[in-house]
Amino acid sequence: MIDFIKIIIKDCDRTILERNPLLDFFDTINLTTGELKTTNRNGNKVTPSKNASYNGLEFKIYDTGTITFAGSLHQYWNNGAHNYNDFNIDAVMWVLDDLKTKFDIEAEQCILKCLEIGINITPPIATNDILDNCFLHKTKPFEYQKNSDEGKYKQVQHSQYIIKIYNKTLHYISKGFEIDTEIMRFEIKYTKMQKLNERGIFNLQDLINYRLFNFKQDLLKEWQNILYFDNTTRIDHLSTKTKNALLEYSNPNYWAGLLANNQIENFKYHKNQLRKITFENSKNVQYLTAEIISKKIDFLNINTTRIDHLTILSKQVVLKDSNNQICKVTGVNISMQKKDSILLSHTGLKYYYETDKKIFEQIKRRYLSKVWSNSNFQIQIKEIAHNIRNKSSNKNIKQKKIYQPTQLNVLTMLGI
Template structure:
């Protein structure tokens, strides 16, 4: 953060800062789990956010502002432009933080949808993104999800309902599609450097990017390919990975033709839902929805805000 006094946080009655202390010696711990030296710092937690003040003067805030809006409990409910503005006002009132003081290091663009079919079936049909295969990943916060890594961003697809169904009553599947940018080049080219820049920009500017990246998913819809001569080949990720460039493009077009000819066209349905969702959530009304944009801070490794 720039032009911001750490005292605003240290003096807040909402935050309780502490340091990692060696209980045996009483010394401050200045190494991480790998034994690497880290900069001494103080840490506090509030509503799912982590506040870190380094002895050098740097300040980092990480965590989901979507979860912050829901008291740090979850991020599966609606969160749109109205809710973003509410959180920004809360930051200003509670911590004297303004958007222009927040320099963005990572950004997530994403949408939560109620899918036309079971999310698990959709995940099983997502074979590649562009020409790279999806991988199943797992972490304690997000559970099991599909991920494809590119040089400047990751694509993630998962069922958000499964992450929270043990603690909350959620009636429908929630398909989450998101792009997590680990570099800011795409946004810097649009003159977006701070949180203020992001909020001032028309968030619909990112609609085409989300739709394009969903369209880049090589999606195998078995209801469309059933009885096709290419059924076995098209359902196998290794078949696609072994194709040369021109053959890959040809067969991808053939696959998309079969999918588009299907009246159900699951991939097309998701495209329409995604488009509608983005339009709704970016309207400046009290309409709540589930597209959210998370700015991220990086200290030594990617962390989330």
């Protein structure tokens, strides 16, 4: 659920970062004068700094001594490549562990200066249709934005936060990724920390202690604060008066006009009328989307089982129950497959994708070649299953080379 963050690293020894082989720091220097750059492209003054990037995070060591990093923790988890897949609580903890291991940065040191909390979902209708029909957030109009890194999206800016809605599929397809599902992202970007500080959230550790699940109500509330025109509304049986009202309601300029003329009560009345007509005559896309957001947040905040030796041993203990089966290559439970299955197959992979993303991603990282990392889901499933079969086959070939058919195998005689 966490995406972009901006952090000030408190009590950090700059030499540890400067000597880190993963960070290649550079200064921004005027090649003509040899002076350090002190203004940005808009002519505003900036403090000189050393900059370095790693997996989508940008580290800065300022001449004043302040040290920061900024970027997407979600992208960091994907080696800086993208943030369109699921990023659950286990993945967040993995990133924090990795920052500690590689850069000696503790979560308590990371003072929050900007934070994006959001969710990727598969919407009930096409994402672009939803974006086109999000007119207002509270009383402010949505505006389309275009950014080379974030693609095309809609946003509303408030004094302390920004509401954003993205078409993630379109964004990453334009970058050459192969995605065969609709992915919509809805997020709150906290640009000032007052609302978070009031909850006792000052650093990354506070954020984890608070629990990301507790942002569920914030996201659902802000989603409901959107004035949405549902284009699935059926009009054939409606009265002429209602049809004419809907025609006006479908025009964002109508709502902007009410607000511009300070007709607040009139605005509230017609907003309620729109919601009533929508509830009675449409697929209720806004409500269905809220349900999907809610369920996805629940799913991402379940602590999942990690694939490690302890996990495998625990599953082997469960194996004493004859109803359980274990893949002889990966060590994961494959009871959801056919009774004679011995390897994790398409069925099991899809099961873990739907029920335990952490296990699926760990299997994917181990058994999917980078050649197929940007392919669609079906191809990835096929290649992972193929590589698991190859692993098993290679083991059998190796075993046969060690023990020829005519050679006496003591282990076989002992039933091992």
